[in-house]
Amino acid sequence: MTDGSQPRPPAPTAPASDAAQPADAAAASPTRPGHGDFARRRRTQLAYFAVLLLVLGVPKIVATAVEHGTSIDGGYYTDIARHLRDGDGFVTCVSLYHQGFPAFPHPTTVYPLWPLLYGLAARLGGPLPEVGTYLATVFYFASLILAYLWGRAFDDRDLFPAVAPGFGFGHLAMLAVGAHREYFEFTSWPYTEGLAFSLTFAFLWRALRRLSRPSVLGGLECGLWAGLAFLARTQLALLPASFALTCGAFVLDRRRRLAFARCLAGFAVAFAACVAPYYLHVRNLVVVDPWLAMLRFDAAHVTEGLSFVPMLVETDGPLAYLTDRLAGVAQAFHPTGRYAYVRAFGPLAWTLPAAVAVVAIDAVDTLRRQGRERPSIGHRIARRIAAAQPAGLLVLVLAVAATVSLHTIHKQYYVPWNFARRQALVVVFAFLLAARHLARHRWGWARLLALVLVAGTLTSGVRGALGIAKKRVDKPDATGRPGYRRALIEWLSERRTIEGDLVVAMTAQEPQKIAWRTTGIGYHWIYKTTKPRDLAILAERLGARYVLVHRDAAKWKLFHSDVFDRLFVPEDGGRPRYVSGYRIYRRRTEGHAPTVKERDVGR
Numbered sequence: 001m002t003d004g005s006q007p008r009p010p011a012p013t014a015p016a017s018d019a020a021q022p023a024d025a026a027a028a029s030p031t032r033p034g035h036g037d038f039a040r041r042r043r044t045q046l047a048y049f050a051v052l053l054l055v056l057g058v059p060k061i062v063a064t065a066v067e068h069g070t071s072i073d074g075g076y077y078t079d080i081a082r083h084l085r086d087g088d089g090f091v092t093c094v095s096l097y098h099q100g101f102p103a104f105p106h107p108t109t110v111y112p113l114w115p116l117l118y119g120l121a122a123r124l125g126g127p128l129p130e131v132g133t134y135l136a137t138v139f140y141f142a143s144l145i146l147a148y149l150w151g152r153a154f155d156d157r158d159l160f161p162a163v164a165p166g167f168g169f170g171h172l173a174m175l176a177v178g179a180h181r182e183y184f185e186f187t188s189w190p191y192t193e194g195l196a197f198s199l200t201f202a203f204l205w206r207a208l209r210r211l212s213r214p215s216v217l218g219g220l221e222c223g224l225w226a227g228l229a230f231l232a233r234t235q236l237a238l239l240p241a242s243f244a245l246t247c248g249a250f251v252l253d254r255r256r257r258l259a260f261a262r263c264l265a266g267f268a269v270a271f272a273a274c275v276a277p278y279y280l281h282v283r284n285l286v287v288v289d290p291w292l293a294m295l296r297f298d299a300a301h302v303t304e305g306l307s308f309v310p311m312l313v314e315t316d317g318p319l320a321y322l323t324d325r326l327a328g329v330a331q332a333f334h335p336t337g338r339y340a341y342v343r344a345f346g347p348l349a350w351t352l353p354a355a356v357a358v359v360a361i362d363a364v365d366t367l368r369r370q371g372r373e374r375p376s377i378g379h380r381i382a383r384r385i386a387a388a389q390p391a392g393l394l395v396l397v398l399a400v401a402a403t404v405s406l407h408t409i410h411k412q413y414y415v416p417w418n419f420a421r422r423q424a425l426v427v428v429f430a431f432l433l434a435a436r437h438l439a440r441h442r443w444g445w446a447r448l449l450a451l452v453l454v455a456g457t458l459t460s461g462v463r464g465a466l467g468i469a470k471k472r473v474d475k476p477d478a479t480g481r482p483g484y485r486r487a488l489i490e491w492l493s494e495r496r497t498i499e500g501d502l503v504v505a506m507t508a509q510e511p512q513k514i515a516w517r518t519t520g521i522g523y524h525w526i527y528k529t530t531k532p533r534d535l536a537i538l539a540e541r542l543g544a545r546y547v548l549v550h551r552d553a554a555k556w557k558l559f560h561s562d563v564f565d566r567l568f569v570p571e572d573g574g575r576p577r578y579v580s581g582y583r584i585y586r587r588r589t590e591g592h593a594p595t596v597k598e599r600d601v602g603r
Contacts, residue, residue: 044166049148052171055462056178057141059469064137064188067472068130069480074189075512077115078129080108081190082516084119085128090281093515096525098534100303102542104503104522109282109293109300113231114192128516129480132190139194140178140187146201147173151432153208154391159439160451172454173201173432179461181344182422185468189477193422196233203229203239204395211246211390214259219247219266226267227274234295238405238426240271242398246390260390303542306534309527313410328407332419341427343420346464347456348431354453355434358446399433402426413527479513488548488580489517496520499545505538506548506582507556528556532563539567539587546571547585551578 070078076094083091083105090112091105099109108115121131151170158165159172177183177197187194203225210218222243229236247264250256283290286300293300298311315321333353334340341349406427409418418424438450478484496502496519503522511523524538526547535558538544547568549559558564568585577583 041166045152045168045171048164048167048171049174052174052178053141053144056144056184056465059465060137060140060184060188062469063185063465063472064133066469067188067476067480068133069189069477070129070132070513070516071186071189071191071477071479072509072512074129074132074186074191075479075514075516076110077118077190077192078132079512079516080110080115081118081122081132082128084116085122090115093518093521094511094523094525096512097298097300097309098306098525098530099301100306100537100542101522101524102303104501106302106522107281107285109285110297111192111231111234111294112278112281113228114195114233117195118190129190133188136187136190136194139198140184142198143194143201144174144178146198146205147177150201150205150208153205154395155436159436159454160447163451169432169436172435173428175454175458175461176345176348176428176432177201177425179346179457179464180422180425180428181464181468182420183344183425184465186422188472191422192233193425196229196236197425199225199229199232200236200239204391204398207243207394208391211263211394214247214250214256214263214390216262216266219263219268220270222263223267223270223272224274227271230271230275231278235423235426237295238398238401240267242394242401243267245397245401246394249393250390303537305537305541307529307531309413309529311411311413313412313416324410325407328410328417328419331417332407339415339417339419341419341424341431344422344424345428345431345457346460347453348435351431351434351438351450351453354446354449355437358438358441358443395429396433399427399429403430413529484517485510485514485580488582489514491579491584492518492521495546502545503543504546504548505535505544507550507553510548510550526558528553528558530558532558532561536563536567545587548582549585551581551583554583 076092076096079094080090080092083089083093088105090107092108092110093104093106095101095104095106118132118135121135122128126134148170151173152168153170155169158168160167183193183197203222206225207222210222223240226236226239226243229239244264244267247260247267250260251264253260279290279294282293282300285302286293287304288299288301298309301308313324315324331337331339332341333349335342337343341352406418406424409423410416411418415421435450435454438446439454441447492502492504501520501522503524505524505526508525508527511525515521515523524542524544526535526538535544535547547559547564549556553559564585567588569588571584571586
């Protein structure tokens with residue numbers, strides 16, 4: 001493992017061994033600088049850090065300062081934060097994905113850490129949703145700093161010593177995370193990602209030190225960080241799984257078996273202690289498996305009989321499933337595709353297929369040279385584990401697990417693939433290791449390709465950040481405006497005053513955006529896959545008195561079914577009138593037609 005300034009090694013370096021060798025291996029390099037060179041290098045590193053913080057931080061501050069919207073999920077978190085602020089507990093007035101809340105406000109099953117922090121900040125006096133947007137932005141900057149600290153501790157050598165001395169793996173990690181398009185944009189709304197990835201990089205940073213000398217105490221600390229990350233975003237179950245696999249691999253090494261077994265035991269205790277209260281909370285609410293409800297909030301039903309929203313593409317058999325998911329690879333690495341990684345990560349996304357190609361060539365060359373005397377696969381795996389650095393193996397396992405898990409998610413609705421979404425940020429570790437492998441390779445063209453792709457990522461990332469900031473200045477998100485859906489909110493508030501606490505069914509995704517602006521109103525989320533019998537349960541068992549249908553959803557089959565006609569009639573007496581873009585239907589009662597006085601309630 002040498003950088004571009006070192007002589008060629010006698011044999012190619014396999015990616016696993018390179019990925020599994022963090023900074024510890026570099027510390028003994030014969031080219032280690034003296035004290036004066038070290039000080040100059042540190043100043044250069046800090047200069048790169050400051051430049052990255054400046055070019056990403058200035059547009060970030062602008063994007064947050066000029067707009068205080070919530071978007072969709074941010075509105076849901078804001079509703080929970082409002083109730084926490086007001087002392088109602090960890091509850092919400094929005095029943096998502098046919099969850100079937102029997103009363104409102106109702107305890108929520110969503111991962112709790114971000115709403116709890118958001119609610120605490122609101123209780124300390126911060127206005128909603130401004131306090132959430134600023135808090136999310138603080139965590140954005142925290143994640144950049146922690147990504148840099150982890151990356152520098154993982155590998156402190158220069159990536160491109162001949163061209164950019166001082167630019168290291170920590171700077172690349174900081175750039176890759178901070179320039180991710182949706183991560184940059186959504187952390188200026190009250191979303192959980194900033195907190196989640198701050199905790200992810202804190203976990204990896206501390207694991208780097210703790211795994212170098214595994215112990216029960218080290219396992220306890222890593223379990224705490226992983227548990228907090230899981231509570232911030234359950235997608236990060238990847239962290240404890242990767243840690244367990246890494247420690248399990250080293251348990252196979254006789255020399256380190258006991259130490260890693262103790263470390264894993266400590267990790268399990270701390271992680272379980274963090275997650276147990278959340279698990280018990282969810283178990284007492286749902287009628288499905290609690291772990292399923294924690295990992296997939298679209299499955300967190302609290303009322304039996306309601307259908308599950310079929311989010312994922314279903315296939316007939318394992319072969320069809322594999323074929324369908326593998327087809328996503330072409331979408332992921334399409335050069336101009338709508339769902340491609342490059343739309344979020346920039347040119348950095350191309351480092352992964354390039355590194356895979358380089359690894360394949362290296363592997364073929366190694367097999368050819370070793371010929372018939374090559375060792376068995378089992379022997380080679382055991383040798384790699386014995387020579388690997390634990391923290392490096394942890395990141396490699398995490399990168400593989402994150403990439404594979406993301407490629408299993410093929411959705412029927414909304415965006416079919418998440419490669420260009422914020423949910424794909426966990427795959428950043430695969431791109432980072434790929435770029436590092438190319439930059440360290442003995443082939444000059446591989447190092448040049450890495451340099452070009454990293455430079456392109458910097459350029460596209462800064463341009464994207466400036467573009468998002470400009471968009472928010474020119475056209476702020478509508479959910480942040482005081483008059484957002486004003487006519488509809490006024491109508492709902494008036495009905496609540498007249499009729500008492502109100503329950504409505506409303507087409508997605510609007511309930512999350514307006515629930516925090518209303519009081520005493522519960523919202524059941526409905527979608528185009530909602531079946532007539534689901535609507536009957538919402539009306540007859542769960543008390544939905546009105547159905548609010550957006551004009552874009554008017555053609556859904558649900559609203560032309562016999563069940564709908566039997567249960568609901570137009571609130572306006574049949575005349576085509578919309579309130580903030582919504583047609584309102586009132587629950588039909590036996591022998592009684594709606595008598596709501598017609599009035600101009602807005603458009």
